[in-house]
Amino acid sequence: MPELPEVETIKEALKKVADGAFVYSVDIYNRNLRENIPDNFEHIVRNHIIINIYRRAKYIVLVLDSGFSLIWHLGMSGRIKILDSNVSYIPEKHDHVIIKTDKSVIVYNDARRFGLLTYVKTTDIASHRLFAHIGIDPFSEDFSPSYLIQMFENKKTFVKVALLDQSIIAGIGNIYASEALYEAKISPLRLCKDISFNDAERLVTAIKNTLSRAIAAGGSTLKDYKKPDGSMGYFQFQHCVYGKEGKQCPACTCDRMSGCKVKKIVLGGRSTFYCPRIQK
DNA sequence: AGTGAGGCCTGAAAGC
DNA sequence: TGCTTTCAGGCCTCAC
Numbered sequence A: 001m002p003e004l005p006e007v008e009t010i011k012e013a014l015k016k017v018a019d020g021a022f023v024y025s026v027d028i029y030n031r032n033l034r035e036n037i038p039d040n041f042e043h044i045v046r047n048h049i050i051i052n053i054y055r056r057a058k059y060i061v062l063v064l065d066s067g068f069s070l071i072w073h074l075g076m077s078g079r080i081k082i083l084d085s086n087v088s089y090i091p092e093k094h095d096h097v098i099i100k101t102d103k104s105v106i107v108y109n110d111a112r113r114f115g116l117l118t119y120v121k122t123t124d125i126a127s128h129r130l131f132a133h134i135g136i137d138p139f140s141e142d143f144s145p146s147y148l149i150q151m152f153e154n155k156k157t158f159v160k161v162a163l164l165d166q167s168i169i170a171g172i173g174n175i176y177a178s179e180a181l182y183e184a185k186i187s188p189l190r191l192c193k194d195i196s197f198n199d200a201e202r203l204v205t206a207i208k209n210t211l212s213r214a215i216a217a218g219g220s221t222l223k224d225y226k227k228p229d230g231s232m233g234y235f236q237f238q239h240c241v242y243g244k245e246g247k248q249c250p251a252c253t254c255d256r257m258s259g260c261k262v263k264k265i266v267l268g269g270r271s272t273f274y275c276p277r278i279q280k
Numbered sequence B: 001a002g003t004g005a006g007g008c009c010t011g012a013a014a015g016c
Numbered sequence C: 001t002g003c004t005t006t007c008a009g010g011c012c013t014c015a016c
Helices: A004-018 A041-045 A122-127 A145-152 A159-163 A174-184 A197-216
Strands: A022-028 A048-056 A059-064 A068-073 A078-084 A095-101 A104-110 A116-121 A263-267 A270-274
Touching (some): A004 A048, A004 A078, A004 A104, A022 A041, A041 A068, A041 A116, A068 A122, A116 A122, A145 A159
Antiparallel strands (some): A022 A048, A022 A095, A048 A059, A078 A104, A263 A270
């Protein structure tokens, strides 16, 4: 579910209410996520202070003052709710973890339980199995046209499928892959090896733009995703092609009767939306 | 090495 | 109205 913009929005919300917070209780109602929450998770977290919060790919990392860090992934349907520390809260369906701090209460809700919550020694985090193969962040200085060209060299996969490969670019998911390709005017069916430097320049710019605009809008609210305060993100109203099968794309100047419209295809097992006229 | 299918889960929406 | 099927922001494993 949540892609980079949604995770970034959640991370920023957590930063406001949990940075420097003292954790005094951890209640786990269901450990059975994509991986089981480790047995001693509560022990590792309780009675410690959260000293830093950051995002890596679609993961949120909470650094504790104990030398351990929490690694949190929201899967498809994971949601984080943030409540006032003095409010009495009755757990709702699919609430699996409740972390209470002196500054706020953090609730993890995940209907499909594809999420993941674990911990690692802070000094070992870069080499952790979940992070070892993760590629560069789209907002990193190193994410450049030449980097893309280098990664795409001789690669015979569809560019859309490659955008979802977290070992190349970290954080792009199924919505923003379609949206970024639309903005770059590149067909999802193009093969990586056929992407020119000029294409790569447009694609890098489009990825950064699309993700930035989505973050500014607080992410996309489709089914499960809501911001931690319960409000919705608004980027779905700016989607140009995702979920727009059969509609005209925003840039379309075609005659209504021409039959030009957004197409939906399946690539790498995932729905892919594009405008065949705009995207070449 | 790289790709496609299947699996993990639940629930909303669409189809009948 | 109800029952059944399809599909969903991710990602891992397993066959080919």
